[in-house]
Amino acid sequence: MCRVSGYIGKKEALPIVMDGLRRQSYGGYDSSGILIGAGFNLVCVKAVGKLENLEKKLENRNLKGNWAIGHIRWASHGGVTEANTHPFWDCKKNIYLVHNGIIENYQELKDKLIKEGHQFISETDTEATVHLIEKYFQGNLEEAVRKALKEIRGTYGFIVIARDDPQKIVAARLSSPLLIGINQDEYIVASDPTAIAPYARKIINLDDYEIATITPNDLFIIKEKVPEILELIPEVAEKAGFPHFMLKEIMEEPEAIENAIRGRLIPEEGSVKLGGLDSVSQKLREVKRLILVACGTAHYAARVGEYMLEEYAGLPAEVDIGSEFRYRKPVVDKETCAVFVSQSGETADTLAALREMKEKGILTLGITNVVGSSQTRETEVGVYTRSGPEIAVASTKAFLGQLATLAMFTVYLGRQREMALVMGKRIVSELSKIPELAREVLKSAPEIKKLAKKYRDFKNFFFIGRKYNYPVALEGALKLKEISYLHAEGYAGGELKHGPLALIDENFPTIAICPSDSVYEKMVSNIQEIKARNGRVLAVATEGNEEIKKLVDDVIYIPKTLEMLTPMLSVILLHLFAYYMAVLLGTDIDRPKHLAKSVTVE
Numbered sequence: 001m002c003r004v005s006g007y008i009g010k011k012e013a014l015p016i017v018m019d020g021l022r023r024q025s026y027g028g029y030d031s032s033g034i035l036i037g038a039g040f041n042l043v044c045v046k047a048v049g050k051l052e053n054l055e056k057k058l059e060n061r062n063l064k065g066n067w068a069i070g071h072i073r074w075a076s077h078g079g080v081t082e083a084n085t086h087p088f089w090d091c092k093k094n095i096y097l098v099h100n101g102i103i104e105n106y107q108e109l110k111d112k113l114i115k116e117g118h119q120f121i122s123e124t125d126t127e128a129t130v131h132l133i134e135k136y137f138q139g140n141l142e143e144a145v146r147k148a149l150k151e152i153r154g155t156y157g158f159i160v161i162a163r164d165d166p167q168k169i170v171a172a173r174l175s176s177p178l179l180i181g182i183n184q185d186e187y188i189v190a191s192d193p194t195a196i197a198p199y200a201r202k203i204i205n206l207d208d209y210e211i212a213t214i215t216p217n218d219l220f221i222i223k224e225k226v227p228e229i230l231e232l233i234p235e236v237a238e239k240a241g242f243p244h245f246m247l248k249e250i251m252e253e254p255e256a257i258e259n260a261i262r263g264r265l266i267p268e269e270g271s272v273k274l275g276g277l278d279s280v281s282q283k284l285r286e287v288k289r290l291i292l293v294a295c296g297t298a299h300y301a302a303r304v305g306e307y308m309l310e311e312y313a314g315l316p317a318e319v320d321i322g323s324e325f326r327y328r329k330p331v332v333d334k335e336t337c338a339v340f341v342s343q344s345g346e347t348a349d350t351l352a353a354l355r356e357m358k359e360k361g362i363l364t365l366g367i368t369n370v371v372g373s374s375q376t377r378e379t380e381v382g383v384y385t386r387s388g389p390e391i392a393v394a395s396t397k398a399f400l401g402q403l404a405t406l407a408m409f410t411v412y413l414g415r416q417r418e419m420a421l422v423m424g425k426r427i428v429s430e431l432s433k434i435p436e437l438a439r440e441v442l443k444s445a446p447e448i449k450k451l452a453k454k455y456r457d458f459k460n461f462f463f464i465g466r467k468y469n470y471p472v473a474l475e476g477a478l479k480l481k482e483i484s485y486l487h488a489e490g491y492a493g494g495e496l497k498h499g500p501l502a503l504i505d506e507n508f509p510t511i512a513i514c515p516s517d518s519v520y521e522k523m524v525s526n527i528q529e530i531k532a533r534n535g536r537v538l539a540v541a542t543e544g545n546e547e548i549k550k551l552v553d554d555v556i557y558i559p560k561t562l563e564m565l566t567p568m569l570s571v572i573l574l575h576l577f578a579y580y581m582a583v584l585l586g587t588d589i590d591r592p593k594h595l596a597k598s599v600t601v602e
């Protein structure tokens with residue numbers, strides 16, 4: 001989304017950095033800024049809008065210097081204002097930084113740094129980084145960067161300079177591209193090779209966890225794998241007052257959706273901006289078929305994605321689980337794109353399927369939560385779900401991040417194809433409202449707790465749904481069995497009559513997900529089949545549907561939204577239901593027996 005540019009050498013830096021920004025501006029941006037250094041004199045200029053606005057501000061200023069950094073921004077955290085435009089500086093106006101990526105734990109860092117006396121001027125995630133570097137700066141910039149990176153969680157490709165450690169650029173990368181062009185006595189840094197090509201033939205593509213220190217005469221690169229932040233934070237603090245990580249993570253579901261869509265929706269164009277796909281947008285235009293591969297909960301998200309992609313992007317899509325796909329003989333061609341969905345990015349079966357597809361030479365795309373994971377490194381391109389760390393073994397908020405990302409991916413591919421502007425606008429607008437609606441749904445928690453008490457003595461459960469909510473039924477059943485050890489099965493509503501109905505009696509309740517959508521009437525028929533056999537039914541319905549009360553034993557409501565987005569609301573209730581059942585049954589909710597968070601073996 002954002003792009004960085006930097007220069008250090010013997011020439012005038014400003015024209016080269018400005019040219020770098022211009023050459024990288026094809027992906028869209030809404031503001032820009034530069035910082036130029038001449039000895040101890042640092043000058044920072046920023047402008048909102050087009051690069052021309054920045055150029056105008058630079059006119060007649062005769063800014064000379066041979067090291068500079070620049071940035072074009074696509075707003076994600078905080079509006080399009082000069083204060084939110086890069087470069088950012090520390091309290092002493094010593095350190096300046098431009099950044100491409102997202103700092104996931106910025107709020108936590110910011111709160112801590114403010115307590116320590118740092119003053120912030122923007123709403124961005126990036127600004128926390130520059131203050132953190134300031135905290136560790138004792139005269140040597142790369143040393144301060146190295147220490148700061150240990151506390152940062154997220155993605156970054158950044159360039160930083162310090163007045164008090166002059167004639168030096170430090171660049172670091174994790175999951176956001178960063179390249180260094182090498183010429184005689186000069187170095188050019190950028191996010192994109194197009195900015196380097198006119199100036200240097202030799203290029204170094206920084207790897208994840210690498211930190212480069214660049215002076216006009218030298219370039220050093222060190223690689224330091226940063227320990228996972230998760231391990232450094234005491235558990236109790238992380239639970240933030242919740243009795244279990246799982247409950248905390250369910251309560252974070254609206255935020256997970258918000259984070260996934262932040263800065264990515266373009267309401268006026270009825271489209272989305274997924275920066276990670278920029279480099280293959282043309283290739284994606286030519287794709288004729290999608291294969292989605294995932295395991296566990298991520299597999300159910302992919303199944304919802306299959307419905308979205310076929311209905312709205314008009315692309316044939318099929319979904320498989322990693323452990324099956326890796327041993328199939330899938331028929332693929334160069335017009336197929338394989339999409340891998342994973343929270344951890346380390347699931348062995350999903351990775352094996354990915355490697356198999358790479359072997360076949362087809363386009364591979366990852367939808368992943370964990371930054372820098374194997375899946376993000378091995379797929380050709382990808383989109384982060386940005387759900388934040390998920391600690392409970394049973395996946396909850398990551399599922400919401402995956403659904404939101406798949407909805408955006410659908411709009412992205414749909415708008416490249418036949419999706420009309422009005423439809424794009426409608427989906428984007430409805431999607432932007434989902435976090436608020438999800439917060440509404442969470443207010444039903446006390447009601448679900450009561451329902452759990454009512455259902456606690458049953459040993460078997462069916463979960464049924466159709467179309468978009470069929471995978472949600474699978475997810476609801478999986479969650480219940482994972483953490484409460486009760487027997488639960490998910491079925492497509494229409495499939496009950498082909499066998500499972502034989503089990504229904506007054507002791508075998510069904511949770512029926514039946515929002516007022518295109519298959520509502522069909523679901524009502526399925527519910528009737530259950531009632532005719534004395535089965536108890538707990539329905540998840542759309543607010544305002546009073547009729548359903550006459551048919552079922554209990555109802556919980558979700559607000560109205562677009563059919564394809566209903567899973568993001570209905571599943572929250574099922575996650576809460578599984579959680580409260582498990583609380584009543586006294587199981588080890590965050591670490592259920594026999595299960596692991598990330599299954600890195602076959």
Ligand code: G6P
Pocket residue numbers: 295296297298341342343344345346347350393394395595596597598599
């Ligand atoms: C394990 C976890 C599940 C998760 C699945 C896939 O089985 O217990 O919660 O859905 O792996 O994990 P992934 O990290 O690939 O999404």
